[in-house]
Amino acid sequence: MNPRSLALLLVAATAGAQAQDRKADAALSEGNALYRKGDHAGAAAAYLRAGTLAPADLRPAFNLGDALYRQGDPAAAQQQFERSAQEARDPADQARAYHNLGNSHLAQQRPKEAITAYREALRRDPSDEDTRYNLAYAQRLLKQQQQQQNKDQQKQEDQEKKEQDQQQQGQEKKEQDQEQEQQDQQQQKPGEQGKQEPQQQAQQPQRMSREEAERLLDALDRQERDVQDKVRQKLRVPVRVPIEKDW
Numbered sequence: 001m002n003p004r005s006l007a008l009l010l011v012a013a014t015a016g017a018q019a020q021d022r023k024a025d026a027a028l029s030e031g032n033a034l035y036r037k038g039d040h041a042g043a044a045a046a047y048l049r050a051g052t053l054a055p056a057d058l059r060p061a062f063n064l065g066d067a068l069y070r071q072g073d074p075a076a077a078q079q080q081f082e083r084s085a086q087e088a089r090d091p092a093d094q095a096r097a098y099h100n101l102g103n104s105h106l107a108q109q110r111p112k113e114a115i116t117a118y119r120e121a122l123r124r125d126p127s128d129e130d131t132r133y134n135l136a137y138a139q140r141l142l143k144q145q146q147q148q149q150n151k152d153q154q155k156q157e158d159q160e161k162k163e164q165d166q167q168q169q170g171q172e173k174k175e176q177d178q179e180q181e182q183q184d185q186q187q188q189k190p191g192e193q194g195k196q197e198p199q200q201q202a203q204q205p206q207r208m209s210r211e212e213a214e215r216l217l218d219a220l221d222r223q224e225r226d227v228q229d230k231v232r233q234k235l236r237v238p239v240r241v242p243i244e245k246d247w
Contacts, residue, residue, distance in 0.1 A: 024054035031063060040070040058084050058093070065100060074107035085120070095125035102134055111142035 031046030044067035051060035065080030081104055085097035102117035118135035121128065 020053050024050045024057060024060070027053060028057075028060055028063070031060070031067070035063070035067060035070075040067045043067045044071065058087055062093075062097060062100075065104070069100070069104060069107070074104040078104040078108075091124040095121045095128060095131070098124070099128065099131050099134070102131070102138065106134070106138060106141070109145075111138040111145060114138040115142065 027046050027050035031043040031050060034040075034046060035043035044064055047060045047064035047067060050057070051064065054060065061080045062084040065077040065084065068074075068080065069077035078101060081097050081101035085094055085101055088094045088097055098117045098121035102114040102121065105111070105114035105117060115135060115138045118131050118138060121131045122135065125131070
């Protein structure tokens with residue numbers, strides 16, 4: 001290969017790169033126009049084309065983050081801002097990326113991460129009042145979240161303690177009831193026997209054996225004869241015996 005052909009290829013390659021850059025710039029401009037019109041979905045699509053045509057250009061990624069944020073997708077926007085903050089070389093570009101990164105964290109109710117991002121932005125641009133305001137807002141939000149978490153934790157602990165106390169009281173009452181029931185059974189047992197035995201005897205009289213019946217009849221006969229003898233003795237007229245005189 002002679003030097004001319006090599007030079008021609010280099011020129012051709014350079015011309016191709018310039019053409020691709022022009023396409024990327026055109027897509028970036030299209031995205032900006034759509035963004036200003038409020039067509040954030042169309043702007044995001046244009047920024048994606050621009051980023052594909054010029055991967056080293058951080059402007060499409062940064063603007064894509066803005067378009068995604070406006071569409072209500074702060075998590076996807078966060079990824080674009082993180083890339084912009086890491087790959088940017090200009091402190092001003094880094095500050096803008098960190099500022100928007102903080103906003104994406106705030107939109108996801110993560111004030112702690114937002115505070116970190118805002119502080120990084122202020123390190124690169126201490127004069128940015130918007131970032132300073134957002135930092136103070138994130139700090140207040142973090143404090144409120146921590147207070148609410150403490151309240152929720154205390155409420156949960158109180159509820160758990162209440163449930164434990166109720167369980168313990170229920171167990172103690174159960175044990176007391178069982179103990180009282182045992183005492184009642186012990187106290188009622190002798191009395192019930194004493195009350196039931198006469199009743200059972202009254203309801204179920206004992207049967208007399210034949211020998212006992214004969215002995216009872218004999219005793220009654222003897223008693224009756226004794227009585228009759230006594231009656232006859234009382235009815236008998238006494239016989240007078242003359243008194244003998246000694247003449």
